[in-house]
Amino acid sequence: MLAAAATLALGACAARDEGSTSGNTTGSAAAPSQAADAANPRGDGKAVCSGVSIAYAGTINGASAALGQNILRGADLAVKQHNEANPNCQVTLKQFDTEGKPDRAPGIVTQVISEPDIIGVVGLPFSGESKAAGNLFNQAGLVTITPSATNPALATNGWKTFFRGMGNDSVQGPAAAKFLTDTLKANKVCVIEDDSEYGIGLANAVKQALGSKASCSDKVKTGQTDFSAVVNKISTESPDAIFYSGYYPEAGPFAQQLNDKGVTAKFVGPDGVKDNEFLKGAGGGATNAYFTCPCVPEDNFKDFTAAFKSVEGADPGTYSPEGYDVTTIFLKGIDSGIKDRAAMLNYVKNYDGQGLTKKFKWNDKGELSDTPVWSYRVENGRIVNNGQIS
Amino acid sequence: MTPFLAQSEPWISFDVAGLAEQFWNNTVDGLALGGIYALVALGYTLVYGVLKLINFAHSEVFVVGAFATWLTFYGLGFRSGATPALSVFEIILFLAIACLAAMAVSGGTAVLLERVAYRPLRKRNAPRLVFLITAIGASFAIQQTLRLIFGLNQQPQIRLLQPEPLFRLFGATVTNIHIILFVAAVLLWFVADYFVNRTRLGRGIRAVAQDPDTATLMGVNKERVIVITFLVGGLLAGAAALFYMMRIPQGAIYNGGFLLGIKAFTAAVLGGIGNLRGALLGGFLLGLVENYGQSLFGGEWKDIVAFVVLIVVLMFRPTGILGESLGKARV
Numbered sequence: 001m002l003a004a005a006a007t008l009a010l011g012a013c014a015a016r017d018e019g020s021t022s023g024n025t026t027g028s029a030a031a032p033s034q035a036a037d038a039a040n041p042r043g044d045g046k047a048v049c050s051g052v053s054i055a056y057a058g059t060i061n062g063a064s065a066a067l068g069q070n071i072l073r074g075a076d077l078a079v080k081q082h083n084e085a086n087p088n089c090q091v092t093l094k095q096f097d098t099e100g101k102p103d104r105a106p107g108i109v110t111q112v113i114s115e116p117d118i119i120g121v122v123g124l125p126f127s128g129e130s131k132a133a134g135n136l137f138n139q140a141g142l143v144t145i146t147p148s149a150t151n152p153a154l155a156t157n158g159w160k161t162f163f164r165g166m167g168n169d170s171v172q173g174p175a176a177a178k179f180l181t182d183t184l185k186a187n188k189v190c191v192i193e194d195d196s197e198y199g200i201g202l203a204n205a206v207k208q209a210l211g212s213k214a215s216c217s218d219k220v221k222t223g224q225t226d227f228s229a230v231v232n233k234i235s236t237e238s239p240d241a242i243f244y245s246g247y248y249p250e251a252g253p254f255a256q257q258l259n260d261k262g263v264t265a266k267f268v269g270p271d272g273v274k275d276n277e278f279l280k281g282a283g284g285g286a287t288n289a290y291f292t293c294p295c296v297p298e299d300n301f302k303d304f305t306a307a308f309k310s311v312e313g314a315d316p317g318t319y320s321p322e323g324y325d326v327t328t329i330f331l332k333g334i335d336s337g338i339k340d341r342a343a344m345l346n347y348v349k350n351y352d353g354q355g356l357t358k359k360f361k362w363n364d365k366g367e368l369s370d371t372p373v374w375s376y377r378v379e380n381g382r383i384v385n386n387g388q389i390s
Numbered sequence: 391m392t393p394f395l396a397q398s399e400p401w402i403s404f405d406v407a408g409l410a411e412q413f414w415n416n417t418v419d420g421l422a423l424g425g426i427y428a429l430v431a432l433g434y435t436l437v438y439g440v441l442k443l444i445n446f447a448h449s450e451v452f453v454v455g456a457f458a459t460w461l462t463f464y465g466l467g468f469r470s471g472a473t474p475a476l477s478v479f480e481i482i483l484f485l486a487i488a489c490l491a492a493m494a495v496s497g498g499t500a501v502l503l504e505r506v507a508y509r510p511l512r513k514r515n516a517p518r519l520v521f522l523i524t525a526i527g528a529s530f531a532i533q534q535t536l537r538l539i540f541g542l543n544q545q546p547q548i549r550l551l552q553p554e555p556l557f558r559l560f561g562a563t564v565t566n567i568h569i570i571l572f573v574a575a576v577l578l579w580f581v582a583d584y585f586v587n588r589t590r591l592g593r594g595i596r597a598v599a600q601d602p603d604t605a606t607l608m609g610v611n612k613e614r615v616i617v618i619t620f621l622v623g624g625l626l627a628g629a630a631a632l633f634y635m636m637r638i639p640q641g642a643i644y645n646g647g648f649l650l651g652i653k654a655f656t657a658a659v660l661g662g663i664g665n666l667r668g669a670l671l672g673g674f675l676l677g678l679v680e681n682y683g684q685s686l687f688g689g690e691w692k693d694i695v696a697f698v699v700l701i702v703v704l705m706f707r708p709t710g711i712l713g714e715s716l717g718k719a720r721v
Contacts, residue, residue: 061537061542062542063542065542065543066543192689195690218688218689219688219689219690220689220690221689221690221692221693223645223648223649224649224692225638225640225641225646225649225650226419226423226637226638228415228416228419228420228422228423228681229412229416229419229680229681229684229685229689229692230684230689232412232415232416232419232681232685233408233412233685235415236408236411236412236415249543249544249643252544252547252640253638253640256547256639256640257638260553260565261563262555262563277543277544280470280543280544280546280547281544281546281547281640282547283470283471283472283547283549283639284472284473381471
């Protein structure tokens with residue numbers, strides 16, 4: 001059934017894709033086609049509203065900015081499609097740059113809260129900044145849906161306004177471990193973590209799931225470019241695979257230096273590494289790389305991808321569809337006549353609907369119940385879908 | 391190998407076996423990276439020796455060199471991806487071109503910096519603190535300008551020379567890059583040392599460092615000496631940028647100089663700021679200590695180990711290991 005739907009989707013867009021450079025459909029047979037009932041930001045075109053905004057708060061120009069920009073563009077696309085279809089309901093998307101820094105986020109969040117027309121927030125993308133600023137949103141009663149912060153502990157703070165748009169690291173960690181041991185057949189895994197909230201939390205989840213197969217571990221620092229000591233350690237351990245729990249700016253040089261040292265172990269990175277910037281940075285070290293991600297492969301939503309390219313002038317990246325989905329939820333709320341924060345919070349809490357990437361229905365902690373994790377690999381200098389981790 | 395117990399991880403580990411096992415590998419890598427620290431440290435040391443000024447914008451002089459290297463590679467038609475197959479002659483030729491470009495751009499930036507940021511202050515006899523703040527301001531200005539022009543991300547790595555293992559030293563693999571980095575650092579330091587201690591211009595630098603007023607009375611053009619000091623530091627930083635990019639091709643990023651600059655400054659202080667030999671010694675020492683420390687205590691101790699060593703050394707030798715000497719008369 002799923003395969004049939006996928007074939008149908010592929011067939012349907014083959015004609016449209018003619019002449020485009022992509023043509024890379026590897027793994028698409030296992031990918032979901034877009035659900036027919038996926039929420040559409042355009043709505044019925046009859047919405048009436050005025051003076052309401054939603055905000056994107058997260059990195060725009062800071063560290064690992066490519067991840068934030070993917071999300072921002074996804075949100076921007078949803079808002080543009082909505083506004084185009086609904087002349088009587090023009091929603092503003094306000095942008096706030098936290099630079100992804102936990103020490104900067106609270107100040108920025110205070111700004112977001114102080115603008116009364118903002119009734120829903122897409123963000124914060126990173127776990128560290130979410131931890132630092134989440135309580136401010138809670139106190140203000142301003143609902144947030146994060147399209148990418150995966151640290152599990154974020155949902156346990158009792159914040160009533162925190163919702164997560166994808167699986168957390170207690171889902172991704174075991175899935176990554178399963179991918180390492182079952183798919184890559186690794187018996188000895190080195191787990192390397194960076195010093196971010198995200199990296200530490202995910203590394204712990206992976207190490208726990210791997211058990212005794214996590215045979216070595218080490219830590220690196222944000223901004224580090226020389227990894228010789230870590231590489232030497234890994235090279236004497238000669239593991240089958242390396243799991244790097246962090247973001248792409250460090251993962252790139254790290255993968256390359258492993259490759260230079262002749263370490264042939266498979267290099268597996270999580271969603272924070274899965275970006276084209278990693279490929280540019282890692283050079284020859286990228287050929288051996290795999291990724292795990294609670295993000296659904298964006299290249300399978302052909303309509304979305306085409307619209308994204310024409311409106312945003314760039315390819316959708318990791319978490320672009322998630323950014324689009326959570327923005328759509330807010331837009332649907334606004335279309336249904338919601339004007340204030342309390343009503344929006346209530347709306348999101350009781351939301352139950354299909355999105356592009358998955359079904360959105362949250363439990364009382366703000367976690368989704370059904371969250372797929374996907375694996376990706378590098379092929380011909382591109383990140384391609386390697387199938388869902390089941 | 392001990393099985394990993396997730397819950398019983400001590401907050402600090404003493405992996406003595408790991409240190410012993412990886413000792414020579416870390417020595418080789420530490421010396422290679424230490425060579426870069428040393429070359430950048432020379433720039434801090436020279437300017438401090440003459441002006442008693444910590445030129446905090448020196449890290450940006452270095453980064454500008456990294457961008458110049460990258461742009462030269464790009465301009466020569468090389469692109470990110472696999473290392474191109476080049477003959478030895480071609481590699482040397484292209485690296486020499488990149489080296490000259492990086493040295494020219496870094497040297498030019500350093501001189502410009504002196505002209506724009508420091509000279510007006512000197513003319514007005516500004517207090518030393520103002521120079522320091524200006525240095526930090528200039529550093530941020532250059533950094534953010536680079537960010538506006540080149541964006542936030544690392545420039546895609548371009549490599550002309552693939553690291554090839556040459557021979558083994560006590561079980562450690564020594565690659566061509568290691569050798570180049572180490573030899574280049576020692577060689578360039580030797581040139582700088584010769585320049586300062588044996589040439590006429592170098593004598594001028596030492597004279598101004600020792601006593602600017604008397605040197606002026608003796609016919610030394612102080613302003614010219616200062617410009618030359620900045621120029622030499624910039625040239626060395628440009629060369630260091632090229633060698634750094636050979637080891638870490640992702641080095642062209644707007645904030646890439648910050649940490650390296652602080653490390654190089656530390657190396658300069660460690661060896662004795664104002665002392666050329668100290669910069670070399672401090673650079674190599676810092677590179678080694680960082681790598682040994684990481685093996686012994688774990689990766690998160692990288693910077694802590696380096697700075698604790700600095701503090702301990704300064705406790706017993708407040709002027710650094712070799713002391714301050716650019717301005718001192720030497721036999």
